[in-house]
Amino acid sequence: MSLPVPSFHSNSPPVRTEVPRAHWSASAALAQGPVVLDQILEHARQHLALRLQGLPEPWPGCVLVFSVAHANELATVFPIKAHTFKSAWREGSIRVRQWAWARRLDSAALRIDWAEEVLVYPAGHQLSANDVEQLRRSNSAIADLGCEHTLLLQQALLAPAADLPAWAGAILAGHAARESWLVLRMRGIFLDPYSTAPIHLPRNPLAPLQGTTAPAGMDMQLHHAGQAAFVGLIAQQMPAGHWPQSSTLAEHLQIQYSLLQLLRTGPAPRNASTFAPLVSALARASNYAANAVPQDAQEQAWALLVLSLSTTVLEHNAAAQPPVAAALHKLAQHTEQALASTPPQSPAPSQHSPTALALLQRLALRAYASSSACTTRASSASALPHLDWPENWLHLLAQPFVNAHRHSPPWLSCALVEACQDPATRNSASPLCPLERKRTLEQLDALHQHFAWPETAMYMQQRQQMHMLFTTAPWPPVAEQSQPGLAQQALWLNQASACVALLHGLAPTAPAPNAARNSDTAHTASPAAPMPWSGQSMASLMAGQWHLPQGMSVPAALTGLSVTRQSHSQGAAVLVRHTGDALGVPAAVAASLQPSALIQVTGHPIPPDLPVLEVAGLHEALQRLAGHARQRVQGQVIGVTGCTGKTSTLRMLAQCLFGSSSAQQDAIVQHAPALQMLHWSETAPWLLAELPWQSAPEQLQMLAPDILVVTNLPPAPTGDAGPPLASQIEQALQELMSAMRPGSLLILNACLLPPETLQALAARAHIRLSTFGPQPGATVYECGWENSGHLHIQLQPCANTDTSSSAPVMRVELQANGHHMALNAQAALAALQAMQLPLATHASALRHWSPLPGAGQSEYLPGNRVMLDHSNTSELLAAHAAFAQLLSHAPDPSQRLIVLGGIKACAEQTGSLVEAQMLLAPLLQSTPARRILLYGQAMADLAQQLHGLHQVSWYQDLNQLIDSLLRTLQPHDTVLLFGRAIVNLNLVAVAIRELAA
Numbered sequence: 003m004s005l006p007v008p009s010f011h012s013n014s015p016p017v018r019t020e021v022p023r024a025h026w027s028a029s030a031a032l033a034q035g036p037v038v039l040d041q042i043l044e045h046a047r048q049h050l051a052l053r054l055q056g057l058p059e060p061w062p063g064c065v066l067v068f069s070v071a072h073a074n075e076l077a078t079v080f081p082i083k084a085h086t087f088k089s090a091w092r093e094g095s096i097r098v099r100q101w102a103w104a105r106r107l108d109s110a111a112l113r114i115d116w117a118e119e120v121l122v123y124p125a126g127h128q129l130s131a132n133d134v135e136q137l138r139r140s141n142s143a144i145a146d147l148g149c150e151h152t153l154l155l156q157q158a159l160l161a162p163a164a165d166l167p168a169w170a171g172a173i174l175a176g177h178a179a180r181e182s183w184l185v186l187r188m189r190g191i192f193l194d195p196y197s198t199a200p201i202h203l204p205r206n207p208l209a210p211l212q213g214t215t216a217p218a219g220m221d222m223q224l225h226h227a228g229q230a231a232f233v234g235l236i237a238q239q240m241p242a243g244h245w246p247q248s249s250t251l252a253e254h255l256q257i258q259y260s261l262l263q264l265l266r267t268g269p270a271p272r273n274a275s276t277f278a279p280l281v282s283a284l285a286r287a288s289n290y291a292a293n294a295v296p297q298d299a300q301e302q303a304w305a306l307l308v309l310s311l312s313t314t315v316l317e318h319n320a321a322a323q324p325p326v327a328a329a330l331h332k333l334a335q336h337t338e339q340a341l342a343s344t345p346p347q348s349p350a351p352s353q354h355s356p357t358a359l360a361l362l363q364r365l366a367l368r369a370y371a372s373s374s375a376c377t378t379r380a381s382s383a384s385a386l387p388h389l390d391w392p393e394n395w396l397h398l399l400a401q402p403f404v405n406a407h408r409h410s411p412p413w414l415s416c417a418l419v420e421a422c423q424d425p426a427t428r429n430s431a432s433p434l435c436p437l438e439r440k441r442t443l444e445q446l447d448a449l450h451q452h453f454a455w456p457e458t459a460m461y462m463q464q465r466q467q468m469h470m471l472f473t474t475a476p477w478p479p480v481a482e483q484s485q486p487g488l489a490q491q492a493l494w495l496n497q498a499s500a501c502v503a504l505l506h507g508l509a510p511t512a513p514a515p516n517a518a519r520n521s522d523t524a525h526t527a528s529p530a531a532p533m534p535w536s537g538q539s540m541a542s543l544m545a546g547q548w549h550l551p552q553g554m555s556v557p558a559a560l561t562g563l564s565v566t567r568q569s570h571s572q573g574a575a576v577l578v579r580h581t582g583d584a585l586g587v588p589a590a591v592a593a594s595l596q597p598s599a600l601i602q603v604t605g606h607p608i609p610p611d612l613p614v615l616e617v618a619g620l621h622e623a624l625q626r627l628a629g630h631a632r633q634r635v636q637g638q639v640i641g642v643t644g645c646t647g648k649t650s651t652l653r654m655l656a657q658c659l660f661g662s663s664s665a666q667q668d669a670i671v672q673h674a675p676a677l678q679m680l681h682w683s684e685t686a687p688w689l690l691a692e693l694p695w696q697s698a699p700e701q702l703q704m705l706a707p708d709i710l711v712v713t714n715l716p717p718a719p720t721g722d723a724g725p726p727l728a729s730q731i732e733q734a735l736q737e738l739m740s741a742m743r744p745g746s747l748l749i750l751n752a753c754l755l756p757p758e759t760l761q762a763l764a765a766r767a768h769i770r771l772s773t774f775g776p777q778p779g780a781t782v783y784e785c786g787w788e789n790s791g792h793l794h795i796q797l798q799p800c801a802n803t804d805t806s807s808s809a810p811v812m813r814v815e816l817q818a819n820g821h822h823m824a825l826n827a828q829a830a831l832a833a834l835q836a837m838q839l840p841l842a843t844h845a846s847a848l849r850h851w852s853p854l855p856g857a858g859q860s861e862y863l864p865g866n867r868v869m870l871d872h873s874n875t876s877e878l879l880a881a882h883a884a885f886a887q888l889l890s891h892a893p894d895p896s897q898r899l900i901v902l903g904g905i906k907a908c909a910e911q912t913g914s915l916v917e918a919q920m921l922l923a924p925l926l927q928s929t930p931a932r933r934i935l936l937y938g939q940a941m942a943d944l945a946q947q948l949h950g951l952h953q954v955s956w957y958q959d960l961n962q963l964i965d966s967l968l969r970t971l972q973p974h975d976t977v978l979l980f981g982r983a984i985v986n987l988n989l990v991a992v993a994i995r996e997l998a999a
Contacts, residue, residue: 036449040855040992042112042193043095044843047996049191049200054087054116064090065117065186069157069460070098072110077460081152092996096961099989113457115143115154115190115203122147123185126178134159134174141204143186144170152186152721158463173331175345192457203457206893207260226285237281241557241598243290243614245489251294251301252412255308258287259416260305260492262312263499268323281316282561285324288312292329303363304413306333307420310376317374320919327375334370337363356665358402362417369420369886400504402444416499422503428774442504512899532562532571533634534686535627537599538614540575543630544623546615547602549608557599559611563680565625569670570595575615578602585620585677628676637686640833641675641705643693643738644713646883647826650818650853651713652692654830657851658844675701688837699741704741709836711829712750714822731755732763739767746770751825752777772836774828781830785811787824792816797835812841817847818859822887856979856988858884860891863998865973872980873987876906878921884980885929892976898931901967901990903981904940926951935969937963937987970995 005038056063062083071077080097084090095116102110129137137155145152146169153170163171173179192201240247248254265280288309296302309330341363367650370376399421403414461469537556541548548556557575564570565577565585576597581587585602586592592600599613608614617623642652652671666847670681671692678691693701702710715731731754739748748764752773756765764771774782779798786794793814816827827848834844853859856874863869868891871885891896907918919941926948934954936945945956967990971977977994979987 004169015462017347025606033959037193037195038108038855039099039110039112039195040988041603042109042195043098043992044995045200046112046114046191046193047091047095048727050087050091051188052113052114055118057086057117057120059202061120063087064240065145065149066094066153067115067143067152067154067188067190068088068094068098069113069115069154070101071460072107072111073715074107076463077113077157079110079157083149083152088996092993095996096964096989099992100960103989106952109195111189111192111194111456111460113192113203115141117143117149117152117186117662118189119187121185121187122181123179125181128176128178129173131178137185141188141190143183143188144173145186147184149184149186154188156458156460160458160461160463162463162708185657187405194456201455201457223678228417239286239596241286241596242554243288247695248489251296251305254287254291254294255301255304256416256489256496257492258284258291258312259308260285260495262308262315263419265315265498282573284312286318287323288326290325292324296333296336299337300359300362300411300413302333302336302340303366304335304416306330307362307366307369307413307416309333310366310373311420313373313375314369321810330370330373330375332470333369334376339369358399358411358414358417361398361421361738362413365417365420382976386950403504407859412496415493415496418500419496419503442501470902511592532574532681533631534559534561535563535575536560537615540627541615544601544615544617544618544626545626546623549614549616551611551613554613560598561918562994563601563624563677564597565673565677567591567595569673569681571596572596575599575601577620578606580606582622615855624676624680625704628679631679631682632706634684635682635689636684636687638709638837639689639691639705639707640709640711640830641691641693641702641707642711642713643695643891644711645695645715646858646880647713647822647829648692648695650823651711651826651829651859652690653846653854654851655690658830658834658847659690661847676703679705699737702738702741702743707746708743709747709749709833710738710742711833712738712748713829714751714825715754728755732759735760736763739763740767742767742769744768747772747836749774749829750776750837751829752780772832773823774832782835784828785822787821791823793827795831798840802962812845814845817849817852823853823859849931856982856991859885860887861995863995865998867971867973867994867998868976869986869991869994870976870978871991873903873991874977876904876907876981878918879924881905881925881980884978885925888929888978895930896932897972897975898929899967899971899975899977900926900929900931900934901963901977901979901987902926902934902936902941903979903987905981915940916943920947923947926954933967935967936965960989964990967995968997 032037048068054064057065064087065087066082066084066087066304068080068082069077070080076214078101080094080101082090082097084093092168098110098112102108104480129334132156140177141154141156143154144158145753151167151169153167155174158166158170158174163175166174168184169179169181173183188203190204191200193200238247240246244254245257248257261280261284265284291305291309294305294941296305309326313326313330317735339812341360347829378565399414399418403410403418436906445903448995509774528797535562536558537548540546540560541556548558559573560575561571561573562575563573563577565587567587570576570587574597576592576595576599577586578589578592578600580589580602586602587595589606589609593609593612597612600609601615601617601929602608604616604618608616640655642648644651649671675693691705691707693705712735715734729848735750735755742748747770750760752760752775754760757773757777757779760771762775772781774780774784776787778783781798783796783798785796786792793816794811795814814827814831818827830848831841834841856871858870858872858875858880861869870884870887870891872880875881875884888898888900902922903924904915905918907915919944923944934948934951936956937960938955939958939959941956945954948954954964957966967977971994981987
């Protein structure tokens with residue numbers, strides 16, 4: 003491309019090669035949860051800080067374009083120009099976080115592009131279509147001379163012409179520009195929520211079609227497309243097992259085969275929790291296909307093949323088998339009869355040369371003979387008649403596939419993949435002839451046009467992204483579609499897989515069904531899938547009544563009960579929240595989760611499309627259901643309660659036992675104990691639950707834990723006769739112990755009460771006792787603690803053992819700093835010791851654990867600054883703990899800065915959010931600080947009440963608050979951030995970290 007360019011400016015660093023991206027797995031995402039936006043932004047900032055260079059004069063020093071998207075929404079784009087990277091990053095990252103906060107999102111896909119070269123085009127210059135395409139492939143942007151308006155070409159070319167600015171639309175349409183304009187050569191990175199490995203942009207383009215191999219990078223792109231299809235296939239499946247846009251059995255089988263391939267060849271670790279949604283979806287699809295009626299011999303053979311393979315895969319994954327054996331036997335009989343009556347296409351001296359359909363029938367019968375549903379199979383599949391396999395099978399399947407191009411039968415691609423995977427046939431495959439390879443490459447190249455990289459797909463309209471993130475095909479309105487969208491997507495995936503199988507001679511080998519994780523926590527097991535409930539038993543236990551749409555029956559199996567979108571698992575019933583209800587998913591979005599059933603309180607309209615269980619008393623119904631769940635579990639139940647530190651201790655235990663704590667599990671523990679219990683598994687060896695301290699005695703009757711951990715309560719004063727605080731603690735613990743099951747174990751901080759008092763209380767309640775902390779005699783005795791994360795403990799068999807004995811000292815490394823986190827770790831280690839697990843092995847997992855953002859972790863920043871980030875808490879009790887932490891870290895009031903975002907309204911104390919903030923006044927008046935910054939309209943009355951304190955400032959604009967705070971932040975300062983009832987103060991925390999960095 004030759005373009006008149008009067009001036010050219012570049013500060014480009016040396017050319018860099020693309021960093022290989024870690025494999026992304028949608029199934030692993032469901033198990034482990036997406037990476038939070040803070041981590042994504044921090045990863046991006048580190049990469050940009052190393053790579054970005056300022057633009058030369060007279061251009062702005064830095065031009066950044068932030069693109070952020072969630073799910074299949076159209077990306078929101080923030081072009082930023084500034085004199086320095088630091089200021090550009092601050093403005094862009096704040097906008098991204100505000101975008102996420104407004105949508106209540108914790109994660110999103112993020113793309114950041116930056117300008118490295120500037121090309122100036124004079125007024126009157128026109129771009130040709132070839133010029134535009136070459137600029138797009140080079141990852142460029144267009145801008146006005148002042149860079150006030152910057153537009154990525156990838157974004158512009160996918161946007162409707164009406165949505166483009168007038169100046170940009172004219173340039174891209176090939177018209178002469180009235181003023182001079184710029185082309186910015188961009189580089190960028192893309193991070194999705196399921197991988198922290200950034201993709202460097204632009205990617206290396208796919209190699210041209212040369213020789214006899216597939217284009218470089220095609221396998222990875224098909225892998226990404228398949229993983230994106232995973233989400234679409236699961237989300238859109240109906241409870242009966244079909245998909246709304248699969249109007250025929252052939253289309254259903256096409257989609258089910260894609261689902262089957264994703265389960266068989268997915269790279270994610272194979273465990274029940276990770277693949278439970280996919281396995282359940284495959285079982286429902288098989289049940290639906292078994293009840294359908296094939297139209298001809300092709301559909302009979304295809305249904306037999308897909309159902310037989312699905313049965314085998316479900317058996318390998320220890321899943322409940324749908325009742326398809328009778329349908330499979332009938333299909334096998336029809337297929338065998340059809341195969342026996344197939345006339346020869348061309349005679350040969352020793353055998354017939356079968357048609358492609360006959361080969362499909364052979365494949366189907368071989369798959370049936372190898373499945374558990376076959377009751378007549380002998381020692382091998384060859385025992386059935388008509389299963390001989392011709393030597394030229396590859397040509398017999400490949401010729402109609404490549405010659406008919408896109409008009410080949412949809413089952414043909416599935417037959418090709420299966421034939422290449424079958425050990426009995428792949429070794430006998432003769433190579434494709436050069437013409438067949440050439441046509442296969444051409445077909446693969448044509449199919450490639452239907453896939454796009456995720457960093458491009460984020461700029462597509464939702465109608466274009468319709469079912470899979472990576473499609474670029476223009477989607478007409480549903481009424482105009484000649485073929486349903488989801489079936490078409492599945493067809494493309496299957497055809498592309500067949501092309502790759504042909505070019506490589508056989509399909510990629512699938513991993514073992516239960517491959518273990520390769521990590522230093524491989525000794526642990528992931529939590530199993532939630533326990534299933536039959537619809538009848540759930541209705542009986544909850545004293546409810548089913549309302550069923552016409553033609554539907556009571557659900558046979560429900561995988562738990564979901565009350566939020568974050569904790570929802572595929573196949574679960576969803577609790578619907580109507581106006582006035584305290585729990586559940588809003589009625590307007592409940593159906594979007596594709597639940598197996600809905601549960602709602604009596605008296606509301608009944609949705610017509612799903613089974614609905616109506617219950618009269620929701621609280622009592624959940625309690626009864628949870629009590630039955632407790633009776634079904636066989637593993638040890640560990641409960642954690644206390645005023646602070648519950649969630650951190652529970653997540654530490656999950657890290658040690660399961661290797662991680664997923665986002666879904668973190669969402670589950672936010673529920674009441676009864677709802678947590680409904681997500682338990684009958685097969686899990688350990689079951690964890692968090693109990694609020696205020697209602698712990700009541701909840702213990704239902705939970706009946708084997709081990710109960712009490713974390714951090716206020717310590718009792720020393721002396722024989724303590725003030726009322728000590729007696730209150732004793733009374734609270736006595737009430738707690740009396741509610742525990744006799745013989746169970748209580749773990750608590752040894753500093754709460756004197757050892758003899760604790761022992762007397764435990765003996766009176768007939769429970770066992772274990773303690774932790776730096777007090778002599780503790781079962782897990784803290785010998786030493788270094789703020790760098792090194793914890794030294796000594797284990798004793800009981801609480802009154804002399805610590806001067808020769809018990810070995812164990813060193814535990816913690817990533818979390820702060821002594822309160824060390825105490826939480828000791829509580830978790832005491833629980834592991836009580837469970838008789840090897841501490842040396844399990845405690846090593848704590849060096850990989852980090853607390854949730856905003857949970858009160860002390861962060862030590864450059865310049866001797868300390869940040870106490872409580873931005874994820876909004877309880878009044880937690881505010882008292884946070885202010886006590888501030889006093890311990892900053893004895894000098896002149897080094898204290900307080901930023902408040904509000905507390906929640908408490909029904910027992912006040913009825914409104916504004917009145918709730920007034921409860922903070924005594925804390926602020928008794929805690930002098932150099933500056934107190936209040937944010938939000940709800941804090942205005944509190945600021946007015948504190949007008950006598952000159953250090954109090956109130957802000958209605960968060961950016962102004964951040965700028966004011968950063969201007970006055972000095973070395974040796976300690977900043978307390980507290981509250982998220984009004985705003986997410988995490989934005990302030992990130993700004994402080996970036997200033998320090």
